[in-house]
Amino acid sequence: MGMPLRSEDERALGSRFGRAVRRRREDRGWSQEQLANRAELNRSYMGEIERGAVMPSLATAAKLALALDLPLAELIAQCEQLAG
Incomplete structure (x- = not known):
């Protein structure tokens, strides 16, 4: 299971990761x-x-990347791109 997010930086990172996953999921129509x-x-x-x-x-995160049929590094890179 995941860890609750405590600091502002952790919350921002969690938010970006979640948005990256959601975008890829929605791109697939799932x-x-x-x-x-x-x-x-x-x-x-x-x-x-x-x-x-x-x-x-x-x-x-690796399970999610595999399910989305992309390398974990690409999912992480998308998360970083959302940072600006």
Whole structure:
């Protein structure tokens, strides 16, 4: 499971990661439930990730990248691009 986000920097990073995941999911026309199933995650946890409420572990981020059919580095790069 992910960790609750405490500092302002952590919350901003969590928000960017969640937006990056949501964009890729929506690009594919998938629901949160479809992505959660593909990544073997709970749907409500998927929602928390996309809202930036939690920061997923590296293993969970890798599962999401695999489910989205892209390298983890690309998902992280998209997160960084959202920083500006």
